[in-house]
Amino acid sequence: MEITAVITEIKSILESFSWLEEQASQDKEFSSKSKLILLKDFSVIADICSEAEENLDETKDTITSVFYLGLVLGSKRVTDWLRMTESEKQESILVIKRNIEGLKNYLSADEPALVVPAVIKEIDRNAGTSFFDKTAHALYSTAQLLAKADGTVTEKEEQALKHIYELIYGGKRPDKPLQMLGPPSLTEESLDQVLSDLNKLIGMDNIKKEVETLINFLKVQKLRMEKGMAQTPVSLHAVFCGPPGTGKTTVARQLGKIYKDLGFLSKGHLVETDRAGIVAGYVGQTALKVDELVNSALDGVLFIDEAYALKPEGSGSDFGQEAIDVLLKRMEDNRDRLVVIVAGYTEEMQRFIEANPGLKSRFNRYFNFDHYNPAELVAIAEKFCKSGDYVLTAGAKEKLKTVFDALYAKRDRTFGNGRLVRNIFEKIIERQCNRIAHIAPLTHEILTTLTDDDIPAV
Numbered sequence: 322m323e324i325t326a327v328i329t330e331i332k333s334i335l336e337s338f339s340w341l342e343e344q345a346s347q348d349k350e351f352s353s354k355s356k357l358i359l360l361k362d363f364s365v366i367a368d369i370c371s372e373a374e375e376n377l378d379e380t381k382d383t384i385t386s387v388f389y390l391g392l393v394l395g396s397k398r399v400t401d402w403l404r405m406t407e408s409e410k411q412e413s414i415l416v417i418k419r420n421i422e423g424l425k426n427y428l429s430a431d432e433p434a435l436v437v438p439a440v441i442k443e444i445d446r447n448a449g450t451s452f453f454d455k456t457a458h459a460l461y462s463t464a465q466l467l468a469k470a471d472g473t474v475t476e477k478e479e480q481a482l483k484h485i486y487e488l489i490y491g492g493k494r495p496d497k498p499l500q501m502l503g504p505p506s507l508t509e510e511s512l513d514q515v516l517s518d519l520n521k522l523i524g525m526d527n528i529k530k531e532v533e534t535l536i537n538f539l540k541v542q543k544l545r546m547e548k549g550m551a552q553t554p555v556s557l558h559a560v561f562c563g564p565p566g567t568g569k570t571t572v573a574r575q576l577g578k579i580y581k582d583l584g585f586l587s588k589g590h591l592v593e594t595d596r597a598g599i600v601a602g603y604v605g606q607t608a609l610k611v612d613e614l615v616n617s618a619l620d621g622v623l624f625i626d627e628a629y630a631l632k633p634e635g636s637g638s639d640f641g642q643e644a645i646d647v648l649l650k651r652m653e654d655n656r657d658r659l660v661v662i663v664a665g666y667t668e669e670m671q672r673f674i675e676a677n678p679g680l681k682s683r684f685n686r687y688f689n690f691d692h693y694n695p696a697e698l699v700a701i702a703e704k705f706c707k708s709g710d711y712v713l714t715a716g717a718k719e720k721l722k723t724v725f726d727a728l729y730a731k732r733d734r735t736f737g738n739g740r741l742v743r744n745i746f747e748k749i750i751e752r753q754c755n756r757i758a759h760i761a762p763l764t765h766e767i768l769t770t771l772t773d774d775d776i777p778a779v
Contacts, residue, residue: 328387329592329617330466331399334459335391358436360392363463365434366485370467373481383410384467386417400593435460435488457489512536512582519575523704524697525568528688532576535686539583557585558652558683560674561664563690566738569664570624572688577622580660587658590621596630599648600640607640611647619658628663629673649679666734693738695725701739705746706771711753716773721745727779749775 367385391399441453464485468478545552561569574591581589601607631641674680699722753775
């Protein structure tokens with residue numbers, strides 16, 4: 322399988338585990354065990370698939386590593402793999418393999434082959450929730466991805482998939498062709514749920530209002546269409562303008578779900594790429610890459626970050642222009658099945674769209690993202706803390722606010738926003754580890770508390 326398609330499928334599968342964060346915030350004991358048992362189950366599934374593989378393929382190592390990376394650091398981080406050099410990828414594979422082996426040794430051998438299904442069934446029974454179906458489907462989709470990584474599914478792999486199905490569901494697999502059991506649906510949420518998730522995002526008040534206006538417009542157009550009335554032409558393509566780390570990818574994913582719920586797209590999934598994922602180094606290959614990306618995004622959203630890099634200012638005709646030409650043709654050929662969202666710095670995106678009549682005619686909906694202010698940056702940091710089972714003391718929070726005040730005052734257009742907060746959060750955790758490493762015993766309070774000594778200077 323082509324690596325971009327692999328990354329897209331893994332991100333889709335990881336989205337199915339998003340409920341774990343909410344559950345973990347309510348149950349601290351579950352928080353400490355959830356990722357461990359999920360990683361353990363994933364390693365069991367990977368082992369079963371590898372044992373059935375006659376010709377081991379390096380794609381399986383990539384899937385294992387990227388899936389592990391996404392579970393530990395979040396689904397957004399899986400795209401980091403596309404930016405790594407080959408040596409960095411090989412080093413990551415070795416480190417992750419060692420971590421998985423250590424995890425197997427850490428967890429009791431007396432536990433059942435797969436732990437997650439029983440745990441989630443118990444949660445569903447106690448809380449009246451229905452997480453099992455989505456999570457089981459995601460686990461099985463992971464097995465399918467591993468089995469078909471080399472492009473073929475042998476008889477041994479088919480038997481392995483049946484075995485994994487029985488481990489997950491506790492019964493025999495229905496007689497369905499493999500291709501009918503695709504990745505889990507990511508658009509099961511109702512429109513109200515999607516809007517609720519959008520409104521929970523920190524800041525972005527203008528974006529939330531623009532999305533609400535867009536929804537109202539689409540609802541009315543849909544009603545007019547159903548009644549056979551004249552309609553205003555609907556263009557779902559959009560330009561996201563603004564600095565990095567301001568939630569553009571997150572909003573694009575939500576828009577896909579909204580379009581699906583309103584009936585404008587049948588899947589609503591998001592495929593994310595940039596120039597490196599589109600443009601090749603020799604004649605003819607770029608068109609093939611664009612076609613492959615578009616095919617994977619059909620019935621959903623193709624999100625192109627830093628899209629202006631396809632046509633740098635002052636550049637002549639290059640492979641970037643070839644990519645634009647092919648993309649425009651596919652947008653026209655698949656106008657009822659494809660939404661394209663291009664994103665990047667405001668000035669560059671305006672130049673990029675204005676410089677090409679084909680782009681200008683297709684993109685007339687703009688969303689302007691702004692920097693997060695210091696209070697919002699602190700709120701994002703607190704969200705990271707909550708997800709990681711950490712607590713900021715009052716002194717730590719005050720010092721962190723001072724740091725963000727100073728950084729915000731010196732900001733330029735490359736100011737990292739949410740990415741900056743994540744980087745600082747990771748440094749905070751490193752400093753806390755250095756501070757408490759020699760304390761014994763390490764109580765739950767010590768392990769979870771972040772003090773002002775852990776906050777790095779500006």
